[in-house]
Amino acid sequence: MARYQAGIRTEARIIDATRELLGEVGLEGTTLKAICDRAGVRAGSFYNIFDSKEEAIMRVVAEAIASVDPDPQGAGTDTVGELIKAYARFITGQSTVARIYLQTVVSGGLTDNDLAKRFLRHHERRVARFADAIRRTDPEIGVAEAGEDAELLLAALNGLAFHWMLQPAFDFTGHIRRIIDAHEWLRRRR
Amino acid sequence: MARYQAGIRTEARIIDATRELLGEVGLEGTTLKAICDRAGVRAGSFYNIFDSKEEAIMRVVAEAIASVDPDPQGAGTDTVGELIKAYARFITGQSTVARIYLQTVVSGGLTDNDLAKRFLRHHERRVARFADAIRRTDPEIGVAEAGEDAELLLAALNGLAFHWMLQPAFDFTGHIRRIIDAHEWLRRRR
DNA sequence: CTCGAACTTGAGTGTATGCTCAAATTAGAG
DNA sequence: CTCTAATTTGAGCATACACTCAAGTTCGAG
Incomplete structure (x- = not known):
């Protein structure tokens, strides 16, 4: 120290x-x-x-996890669209930290139990954040269904982010807009 | 040899x-x-x-890539639902190969240029396969739009697969069913 | 300025890594 | 069975890895 x-x-x-x-x-x-x-x-x-070297690495990993949600104070007030756009800004705006997040946290978790636990806790908080936003807009849908919608949204966002990281020419923001549109359309189903 | x-x-x-x-x-x-x-x-x-050690590893990686599509002969005839279900079977049915696919191929690509290129080619073929299936069912939609839909589907599938790998208690197949439902609903929008 | 705490260096430790190579052993054809 | 090719072993090589430690240097308070 x-x-x-x-x-x-x-x-x-x-x-x-x-x-x-x-x-x-x-x-x-x-x-x-x-x-x-x-x-x-x-x-x-x-x-x-x-x-140890690991201590320095875990410091950087923790920083990357904290960076995904640049506005923790927005909890309780933000919309799904805003959360999606914030994620897109994180991915495209801080490419080093985003790369660490995706690579170290997400996939490092497949072979490192500590990282896996850490990531799962973080992921649960993210799912809850999105689910809250979904229910705030549509209070008549249940907690479980909102959670499932949130899972799908986050899965798609993470999958697109991977593709963009691998191929910067990939139209990430265009696909983000389609996710927002698709989400709006699925809302009207109810 | x-x-x-x-x-x-x-x-x-x-x-x-x-x-x-x-x-x-x-x-x-x-x-x-x-x-x-x-x-x-x-x-x-x-x-x-x-x-070299790398030669053995690339053999196994190539095998994992080839395993994602267990039915290459189905190209030209299969439906999106079938492709989604085939992916789900791959992920849940061969967990070692699936883990290699996700971890080594997908995220290994973030730091290894050869793996990145290899994965991108593979991903393009997957996107094209899904897009073909989409247009077979809905011939009036354009090639670009079908490609975008395919990207979103694959992104969500990959994202869910990561979560399942990290947390086997996660309801992967339930979420797969929701993806199929959501895809059907979005078709009716057209 | 002094002096003790904190920081930095340089040299090293012990271990792990991918790979080599010559001798020994096994496989396969005639 | 013989004999040659293929395979395997065991011992080692060169290098890289995370980390240690004592001596030297810098920092900060008084």
């Missing part, structure tokens, strides 16, 4: 370097050497501040 | 071991030692058959 200004600056450089590397080369390429080279420090400095 | 029966058996054991490990511990845990231990061979035997 850094106490002097110098240490605090070093800590920030290490976190920045870790974030960039996770976004560029994923978990596998984010070695201690790569982090230290990019941050301009030696391993001993790194371990003066962090107990 | 194995020529005698003994070598052919060894090759199969290595591929089986690689597949299991990729499904259980992902790319990072699939070390040469782990593969050889599980296959019951030494490294020298491995390198008598494969040029």
Whole structure:
């Protein structure tokens, strides 16, 4: 834990370097050497501040999770459309953090139990947020149905985000508009 | 390349071991030692058959990609509902291969250019397959619109599959049914 | 300015990784 | 059975990995 200004600056450089590397080369390429080279420090400095490389990585992962919802205070007032647009802004606006979110959190969870648990808790909060927004617009639909709608929305959003990450020429925002339209149409079914 | 029966058996054991490990511990845990231990061979035997560890892994990845569509001969005749159900069967019925598909192919693509290209080609074929099925049922809709619908369907399917992989208690098939229903409803809009 | 705490370096540790290679063993054809 | 090709083993190579540690340097308070 850094106490002097110098240490605090070093800590920030290490976190920045870790974030960039996770976004560029994923978990596998984010070695201690790569982090230290990019941050301009030696391993001993790194371990003066962090107990392990994993600690630095989990800091960046936690940051990425926190970034998906840029407006936690909006809970209880926002609409589904606003939530969808906020997600789209996150994905297209902060591509490094978004890449870390998708790659490390989502798929890292397939092989890492801690990451899996962390992501599931986060996902549940996201589903609940969307379901609240759905029921606020349509109070007559049940909690379970709203939850299912929220799951489908989030699944589609995540799937589109993956495609966009792989192929930046993919028309992500166009498909986001279609999701909003489709959601509106399905509302009229009720 | 194995020529005698003994070598052919060894090759199969290595591929089986690689597949299991990729499904259980992902790319990072699939070390040469782990593969050889599980296959019951030494490294020298491995390198008598494969040029590199990567060659064995790409064999298994190619197999996973080929497995997503269990019925390539159905192209031109199948319905969207059938394609969706086939995907669901793939995900729930072969969990090791499905896990490899999602984890290695889809998200591995975020950091590996070869995997990314490979997956994008595969994804385009999948989108085209779904779009064909959509237009077969609704010939009046345009190619572009059918392609967009197909993208959304596949995005949602992939997103749900990720959730199911992370949390087997998640009601994957229930959500698949809702996707089929939603798709039918959106057809009636036209 | 001094002095102790914090930070940084450089050199190293122990272990794991993918891969090589020569000798030993097995397989398969005649 | 012989003999050659194929396969396998065991021992090792070179390198990379996360991390340690003592000495040197910088920081910050008094």
